[in-house]
Amino acid sequence: MTVNEKELAERVIEISGVNTRKCMKCGKCSGTCPSYDEMEYHPHQFVSMVEKGQIKKLMESKSLWTCLSCFACIERCPRSVEPAKLIEAVRLCVIRQQGANHMKACSVPDSIDENMPQQAIVSAFRKYSK
């Protein structure tokens, strides 16, 4: 792990407020995830990868953007680990690294389609209003 990556891991933990050590590796998050098959890394792996500090791998993964932010994993986790918050935090890291949002809050409405989950819309507003 490079120094830079260590800092990244710390930042993800800080942004998300998640304590990855609480995870008991039961896999319920992945068991409940509706977009499991769209991901190369699954929610339980997110937790474990953040714990190991493998943030760069995550940042480059497609999984990051296939998460629906439906929060099912948060809802179901018996240890209150909240994997979706980690995903959100890693997304933020990507955006901050890019230096700016690749989207503006005002352009969110245009991108909304019918099937988009409410949480994703709210989350988009929150993210791009910063």
Place this chain on the structure above:
Amino acid sequence: MQRINDDVLNKCRDLIENGTCDRVLAWEEGEFCYDVTPAVFTGDTLGKMIYDDFCAANQSKYLIDESHKEGRIAALLKPCDTYSFNQLLKENRIKRENVYVLGVPCDGKIDAEKARGLGIKGILGAEIDGDTVAFETIYGKKTCSKKDVLHEKCLSCKGKKHMIFDELTDPEKEPETAVPENGTSRFDGVSKLENMTAEERFRFWRGELSRCIRCNACRNVCPACSCRQCVFDNPASGVSSKANTNDFEENLYHIIRAFHVAGRCTDCGECTRVCPENIPLHLLNRKFIKDINELYGEYQAGYDTALDAPLTSYTKQDAEPGIVHERGVR
């Protein structure tokens, strides 16, 4: 000036003559109109007995000793004194069968010191006519409104109803219920302090308590402070001390005293009345009463001897001590 109502005097005479009592606890006249002293009278001395608007002292504490003597004593108790009397009964300090409670009406008692504060000096005598008091002084006649010279305890009167009595001298005057005389709440003074910042409260109490000369008048007059030996007089208690050698001792004495009478203090106001330094000591006791009312339900010590006292009872749902930290954060 006649200083006792004929009805009251005749009643006392009757009680002695018909053998109900052998003596009477009332007041004796002094040098001036206001310096009356509690005294015990027998059939022979009844002529010296008085009861008027200057007789402010709470007589109930004297009955601890008097009721343990031979015979039966008639006690002239004002409405507010009866609360203390009840509380002492609850605590088994008074032998009820040795006391004949003669409930006397009260129209509020006059504080000579308040008159002096109004610039009325050299007081020799006074005539009270309704709400007006005409003082005869060395420097001439001076009048003022009675409510301006009432004792602090009378300004926050709990009502004119006697909580306990064997007989009333004026049954027609006795109200159905105890209704506070004054329109304002007797807790206004406490609320005012509560609304200050901690810093302001600290300054206020330092200013007041630093005057304390530890004369123990507040304690010795207090009907709730009826311990055979006070912890502050008992070297074995570990807290005894004779002097307020510093700020801490002043605080300790008054906090512990207020705590020891918490839930037992009837708010008779004697502590404030007797303080030679005019420290508003009732504000300490009333704080406890206010807290008790707010946290554990209305409770008036001396109202009903059968009720559980707030500090010797509890409910499982009582507020947590943290409530002190939560409410009215300033």
Place this chain on the structure above:
Amino acid sequence: MQRIGVFVCWCGSNIAGTVDVEKVASSVAGEPGVVFTTNYQYMCSEGGQGMIRRAIKEHGLTGIVVCSCSPRMHEATFRKTAQAAGLNPYMVEIANIREQCSWIHKDKDEGTEKAVILAKAAIAKLNLNKPLTAGESNVTKRALVIGGGIAGIQTALDIADAGYEVDIVEKSPTIGGRMAQLDKTFPTLDCAACILTPKMVDAAASDKINLYTYSEVEAVSGFVGNFKVKIKKKPRYVNSELCSGCGVCTEKCPSRKAPNEFNMGLNNRGAIYIPFAQAIPNVPVIDPEQCIKLKTGKCGLCEKNCTAKAIDFTQKEEIIEREYGAIVAATGYRPISLENFDEFGYAHNKDVITSLELERLMNAAGPTKGVLLRPSDGEHPHEIVFIQCVGSRDTSGCGKPYCSKICCMYTAKHAMMIRDKYPDTKVHVFYIDVRTPGKNFDEFYRRAVEEYGVDYIKGMVGKVAEKDGKLLVQGSDLISNEQVHIEADLVVLAAAIEPDPSVRNIATMLTASIDTNNFLTEAHPKLRPVESPTAGVFLSGVCQGPKDIPETVAQASAAAAKVIGLLSKDKLTGNPCVAHSDELLCNGCSQCACVCPYGAIDYIDKEVNDHGKREVRRIASVNEAVCQGCGACTVTCPSGAMDLKGFTTRQIMAEVDAICR
């Protein structure tokens, strides 16, 4: 002036590792009263105790301070040591420099400094100690066991076996408890009923055991050796003396609406019922909520059909008062409610069941006569999914943070039994960890996998949905790193277990403490695991923590041994640290009696000599056998007349002074 010896224990490196024990000893040498100080590796060892005894004699010590572990650990030890050397045992004070110092502070200077202060506080207190002598009280030679499950039965049998009378109070109509509901037991697969019912019969047959079934403890007062208990006997409406147990009434009863508790509600029972065939006592009970006669006054079919004339609708609740020397809590457990777990659909899908329900479905005496059928349509399930840790190890607030301990093993048992009986059935088990610490436990689990081909999937189920009569189970397989989807016929949830809710009330009555999960707290987690902190109250079975049958039985016997030890004594030495009123200071105001939880304070008229003045005064008098030494009275007493021996106002203030110096 006391002559105090200070003994600083190293506790090996436990204390000496973070506290400079020599410095502690030397720093307190100048304290008032101290005439001797030393330190030693293990003060509680025979060598250390011998050293204390010798020092007491050689230096004429009047009291000792031992700086060591918590007084809760070895105070009694050192008191005995002091007593052996001729000192009053209450002339011993412990400075807790291990649990509350060396174990929590890493910096040696800091630890040493604190240890010195703690030692000084103990010395300051000891300077004011007075020899105390304990009073004695009698022991009622009878025990009460609350709960008639396997734990309660075993405890009662063992106590009875030692020759003491013992009563069992069971709130349900029969003894037997949860174990009676089980089919087979792991890891031997012997039948639960076969091993339990003989014990139930023994309990009923014993002339030393008295059963109060369908009864509850109403109130407890008193103290160790002298408890007074009120037992509420609920009306059965059946006269147990007359009833022959023929069961005709239960067949004739027209009411069939009540869910059968014994079968976990999988079928219904009558208003008059016997929970199960081997129930003890074998006397039916009428459920007043269901009985048509009791509710409307009409019916009475049972009464008409009872040849023994045992039905008695006039029965009333009865309160029985008994005295006991010891009380054992054996209140057991229940599976938690699964309402919060809607992802598994337990509430709205009949084919999602709990493991305890499965027990009843597999049991020959159960609603399906032992044939495994789906509750929804009575069909044979062909694919079954077991989900473990439902509500266990859950800190999200929905479940319980602890491991329920028995689920791994009973799930393996269920999977194995199904595969054995119905080899064409596919069985999947979703697990987080498989925990098998126990004799022959892991072997048992491996047999399920290796011999019976149970499919163990490492991962958790996220969702169970119903579709066309099938249950779509979606879970993760963490080993193959894929999400699995199984179309199951039956889903079995290994629900967490929790203490029976009656324990809260019982704990309050017994003044026994319970932990955040409502398990009863033991006096010491390792050294006194079957005793409650309240003297005379003992713990048996799952009310203390999750455990399986052999552990429960072991603890039950252990609790019985403790009870027998207590009942075998003729006299109990009381706690000498009791309240005491100074008759010269007492106002007789009665406030102390208002706060005494034991009614230990009476008022007497006594002639006192107040500095030459003789007078009769009303003063407080403490019953030392009843006083437990809480000290509530001491603070209520404004004059300070009431004080607590061993924890006097002066002693505590001396400690405060020493700490704040």
Place this chain on the structure above:
Amino acid sequence: MSKMYKISKERLDELYAAVSAVKSLYLPVRSGENQSEFKKWSDQSDVCLDSLNTVKSAKELFFPQSENLISFKVSGKDIELVEDRDPSEPFVLFGVRACDAKSFSILDSVFLSDPVDTFYKSRRENGTVVTLACRAPEETCFCGTFGIDASDPAGGDVKTWLTDTELYWEAVSEKGEELTKLLTGILSEADADADTKAVDDLKKNTKEILARLPLADLKLDYFSGDRLNEKLNDVFYAPQWQELYKSCLGCGTCTFVCPTCQCYDIRDFDTGHGIKRFRCWDSCMYSDFTKMAHGNPRTSQLERFRQRFMHKLVYYPANNGGEYSCVGCGRCLAKCPVSMNIVKVIKAFGGEKA
């Protein structure tokens, strides 16, 4: 007779400031609604010269309510004695009424006679007393009974009179002259005729009022000098005490506001590091008064109550040439919670002119 000076009433603050510049200045300062105490002056002080009685008397400046005597430092088993008496510095005590001024001489004969109380002595030496004549005595005043002239106070170092416009200043001792010298820039010389007349008028007016006071006729014949010793037992065993004491609460108010009460207790305070030995005012009304190892010589409130008045009216005069240890300031009359006081005692023994 020394020269008289004056200063206009408006300029009193300048006077206070000038005194303060050289010495600490203590004078009556408002300490609450309608009450005052002797306190150190600062430019923030609310000085009230028209108040007659401060709550506590001026004796506190020489004989404070509590003061450190000595300390014991404990280290291990060693005890070290540490002198930590509160340092006394030169000070001026201004605005002392005639009664309080007189009380100093009563205290002097106790504390300055052998063995000398060095704590008191150093304060007495350091203190310059500036008295202030009374203009408007109260009904409780009875200083005249003890031969005190409130209009022309004796016993101080400087006498002053305050009229509506001016403060008149006259040094009457060496200390007083010294202080006056320091203030020459502020004080101006009084006019021999007009100003003397103003002061004389004030005195005359006050004397007139004093003569009209309700207690002006209070006489101490019953306790007078040559009859004292023979009467001692009569007074002690007099039946009057049986009634008089009954209302007494046993508090210390009368003794603590009294300018002549001089009893003190010596106490040790354990600080945790050692002992601080201090003395504090004691009250004969207290149950532990003069309590010794064997117990208390006065076990009843009657005895304690009697002690106070026996001391003031019998024991003290018997030992001090007939001088009573009461100055008639009237504080106990005003402050006793149950209005039981020395006047009532004197009268109970027939203390009124026939």
Place this chain on the structure above:
Amino acid sequence: MQVNDTNKEFRPLIVAFCCNWCSYAGADLAGSSRLSYPADVKIIRVPCSCRVNPMFILRAFQRGADGVIIAGCHPGDCHYTSGNYFARRRMTLLFSMLDYLGIERERTRVEWISAAEGAKFSATMNEFAETISRLGENRRLEDLRCKE
């Protein structure tokens, strides 16, 4: 003296009155679980929280304590059935009175800590010590005679 003080890190003095049955045992559990808390916290064992007399608390402040905490069994779990209920009322009123006198309310606290709550004991003491450190030295209820 003030100047020297600023160089030295302020270490508060905290007195904890712990009931024998719950909180003292909780402190023991914190110890055996090695859950640390500042050495500034000094524990005094009392049989029950109801044994804590307001005089003890004031005494601690007099003698130089900067914070006083009373720890007892959870309400309903008192070993003596009702002791902590009385303690709760007494301490609530006492703390309210101290606050009324302008003495920092944060310096006094009651916590219910069971024998099983070693972690809570440690967390509570850490947090309380931090609060008191932030408040600094107890000035409003001190006795200078004891501080020399």
